[in-house]
Amino acid sequence: MKNRDVESEAAGRKSNIETDKQNISFLYLSEEDMIDAGVLNPGRCVDVMEETMGLMEDGDFLMGGPYNDAHGLMLYFPKKSPIENFPVNNARDRRFIAMPAYLGGRFHVAGEKWYGSNGNNRAIGLPRSILMMMLNDVETGKPLAYMSGNLLSSMRTGAMPGLAAKLLARNDSKVLTLVGPGVICRSSLRAIMSQRFDIDTIKIKGSSPTSANAIKMKEYIEENYPQVKNIVLCKDMEEALKDADIITEAVSCKEGEWPEYKREWLKPGALVISTSTFNMEHKSIVDLKKVIDNYGMYENYAEEDNVGYDENGDRLHTGCMGEDFVYMVQDGLIERDSLTTFGEIIRGKKPGRESDDEIILVSIEGMPTEDVAWAYECYTYALVHDIGTKLKVWDHPYAF
Structure with a gap:
């Protein structure tokens, strides 16, 4: 075009x-x-x-x-x-x-x-x-x-992970993980592959290694991306996340059944992109770089949901990465200024990736x-x- x-x-x-x-x-x-x-x-x-x-x-x-x-x-x-x-x-x-x-x-x-x-x-x-x-x-x-x-x-949704990969992924990224291999992950794959030409390994985490969506995604990659030499159908989140340079998720699941991420499963320099559901212990991500599309939108989510705390005094998870960031600000775990928007990076107001070892979390929810x-x-x-x-x-x- x-x-x-x-x-x-x-x-x-x-x-x-x-x-x-x-x-x-x-x-x-x-x-x-x-x-x-x-x-x-x-x-x-x-x-x-x-x-x-x-x-x-x-x-x-x-x-x-x-x-x-x-x-x-x-x-x-x-x-x-x-x-x-x-x-x-x-x-x-x-x-x-x-x-x-x-x-x-x-x-x-x-x-x-x-x-x-x-x-x-x-x-x-x-x-x-x-x-x-x-x-x-x-x-x-x-x-x-x-x-x-x-x-x-679906294309504009997938294009945002593509933009994240363009601006924030390591230049030597070779391993891409797809969590939730449905329509949105397919459009995210297309966008990421249009920006990162050295990807040669793709990991797929569906509901199971033999799920229909996981098999369809594997066949789609084989047909359209011959440069990808290794396609791995993962049995669990640990296998999917380990050694991945770029992780993009678009999971459709019931409330409270969000896939769990652990800090120790992320390699130095990993880029984690969430367009749908995310569940990671708040205290483990305090020091990670956090990039968002629109903070005000997540404030609206937090105001509507107003989630409380569990019996240990920890904030309940929402399944939305950006909304969790808002609660982390409210709970004093991070400062508002520690969150970076895409626009701030694009306009040169804040840096994007600052080192090859930096782990970056990106929240994308889609906007009209x-x-x-x-x-x-x-x-x-x-x-x-x-x-x-x-x-x-x-x-x-x-x-x-």
Whole structure:
């Protein structure tokens, strides 16, 4: 995707979506259209995420919530209801999330990802989550595009571990560990491999060494990355973590069943990236470098969850690395300034890796600014290359 070569042309052609000031149309992009528009380009997605983190450091963005930094607004369904036919959460993960954002810079666009999820979907051959993305002109509110969001969302999620590997991994990294070998770990693999070309060993930790996802991931690596000479299906977390230069996780599990990490299993110089679930004894990570995407978002999580302490007086774990960092600040284990954001590294305000022996923990939870950025990139490419279907809202608004 050579979007930097077509940005000016795309900007000029935005006005072609409407033929006059009152006529409003938008571009519809199916999943096939999104593929044609470059949504699966991992290296370019990493570049766009780096640009996004820089803009967020500049403050040139808005998200939802009272502090403009919320992950999104979620509909939670009850376990039971007295109302006949009311949808209940009789399966894991029935929910809807609205994730709005504005992103400035060259993007200067608003958008929202609408996220529907139900754990029962897999039994009928559907992905657990079905997502759609909308972009709007920030001046008038006019719709610019409506697009399939599953590939967009998974790619931008995986691109953030790719960015972490680009900025924070040792330059001689050769061993990559994938914990939770599902869709997100696959997109993370694609992004990391686009940045770190010397990876020759990949460890896979699924629910078991013979789990369907672990075998599928092994076959995918064999087919797409012939430079990888060793693929190890690990029996436990200790085997998976030991000797790994880069560890990226995207585990889907029940609350409280998060995989446990131990300090002694991490080699000097290891980079540990969490996009989903994390469980490590707080006191063992006090002196490690900690990098996050958005501290305010984790403060929101901590305020909502307000987890307490166990019988020994230790803070309960949340399963979220960044949220644990917030509680560590509240409990006086670390200082707020000890946490580094991607944006601070990108803008040169704080250093990235400072030694080959430094162990670095990275928390990534996903934000709608990332969706807006990658959606805009695919949208502008689609405009220039005549991809997608133009749909009309109206020729002239009906006057009451």
